[in-house]
Amino acid sequence: MAxxxxxxxxxxxxxxxxxxxxxxxxxxxxxTFREDIPLINQIAGVHxxxxxxxxx
Numbered sequence: 001m002a003x004x005x006x007x008x009x010x011x012x013x014x015x016x017x018x019x020x021x022x023x024x025x026x027x028x029x030x031x032t033f034r035e036d037i038p039l040i041n042q043i044a045g046v047h048x049x050x051x052x053x054x055x056x
Contacts, residue, residue: 002035010052 009028031046033039047056 004033004035005030006033007031008046008050010050010054014054 007028008031031049033042
């Protein structure tokens with residue numbers, strides 16, 4: 001099982017001039033992607049980790 005570890009973060013670009021609603025984290029958290037699982041199946045885990053306000 002090979003893994004790829006990287007920092008992830010979201011960008012709320014619904015209103016680029018208003019950054020107070022959902023401020024991006026100052027230090028993006030680490031997420032471990034597994035190479036044996038399709039990326040589409042791992043996106044929900046990234047979404048939960050970031051607590052992103054947008055729908056997946």
